[in-house]
Every structure is written in structure tokens, then in C-alpha cells.
Amino acid sequence: MADNKVMGESTTPPAKIGILTVSDRASRGQYQDQSGPAIREYLTEVLSTPFEVDYRVIPDEQALIEETLIDMERGGCGLILTTGGTGPAVRDVTPEATERVCSRMMPGFGELMRKVSLEQTPTAILSRQTAGIRNACLIVNLPGKPRSIRLCLDAVFPAIPYCLDLIGGPYLEADPAKVQVFRPAN
């Protein structure tokens, strides 16, 4: 029994998680990206299963966002968290890129993040953040503001491991003291 557990643990590869910062200015080095590192810090804090990160910073160019999401998914990412480019400005195109590469959308993620964000700031209504599924990969948009990252992830993270189970993605467990993930008993 114990041997099986050790064998199982040693053969399960770490989950691969993409962190994609979409920001013209961060990609040009005009300011340092804080939102991507905030996502990585959050994952490190809450996840109790091993994971590795594919982190990239790119400008708000729809074709490039699509190519990068596809490349991350083909590279084995089972979860991709984007930040930035969800607003109404002309160059904000992350939701469009997400929709283009996904076969199915998961609108509940954006709805819940906007709900909790609106409790803190009225400008949350301006985020068009969404989520969707490409093959066995879940893509979730977060707003660009560094302070939005923890709030939004605290709201939707409980749903992410079970969603990944259902689409054949990587198995994730979280520290229950940090995030209570929900999985039905059967």
C-alpha cells in the first residue's frame, strides 16, 4: 500500500500552469509586472500538489495572445491564468483572444469575479474577464491590476480543481487552511 503511494507520487508529473501577463507597458519594461508574480505567489501559497509554471509577458496584440495561449496549452499547461487586457479600451483584447482559442466558454468565472470585485470597486463593471476550455486546459482571465489578483482567485479557485477533473486536466489539491476546493463526494 505504502509502496503504491510512493510509486504513484513519483510517477505523477507536476501540473503545468501558464501565467500570461498581457500588458503593453510591462512587456516594454516601462513598469515591472506585478500581477504575474502575484499569481505565482498565490499558487505557491495555496497549492499542496506539485506544479511548475510557464510564465510569459506579452503586449496587448490579439494574434499574439492567441498564439501564446495555444503554445502554452500545446506545451502541456492544464490551467492558464491570464492577467490584463480585459477592459473596454481599444487595445484590451484578452477576452476576444480567449474566446477564439476555446471550444467552450465558462461564463460563471467572470460573473463571480466581477461580483466580488464590485464589492470593492465600482470600476469592476469595466472588466470583461471570462474563462473557457481548450482541449483539457482551462483558461481564466484576471484583470490587470495587481490588487485584483488575490481577490479574484480567492473567489474562483475553489471551482478550478473540480473543473480540471471534469475536462481531463491535471489533478490539483489545495491547502484547506488557505482555499476550500469543492469536489462532490461521489
Ligand SMILES: Nc1ncnc2c1ncn2[C@@H]1O[C@H](COP(=O)(O)OP(=O)(O)OP(=O)(O)O)[C@@H](O)[C@H]1O
Ligand atoms: N501587470 C501589471 N503589473 C503592475 N502594474 C500593473 C499591471 N497591470 C496594470 N497595472 C497597473 O494598473 C494601472 C491601470 O491598469 P490597466 O489595466 O489600465 O493597464 P493598462 O494601462 O491597460 O496597461 P498597458 O497599457 O501596459 O497594457 C496601470 O497604469 C499600472 O499602474
Ligand SMILES: Nc1nc2c(c(=O)[nH]1)N[C@H]1C(S)=C(S)[C@@H](COP(=O)(O)O)O[C@H]1N2
Ligand atoms: N478586483 C478588481 N477588479 C477590477 C479592478 C480592480 O481594481 N480590482 N479594476 C477594474 C478596471 S479599472 C478595469 S478597466 C478592468 C479591466 O482591467 P484590465 O484591462 O487591466 O484587465 O478591470 C476592473 N476590475
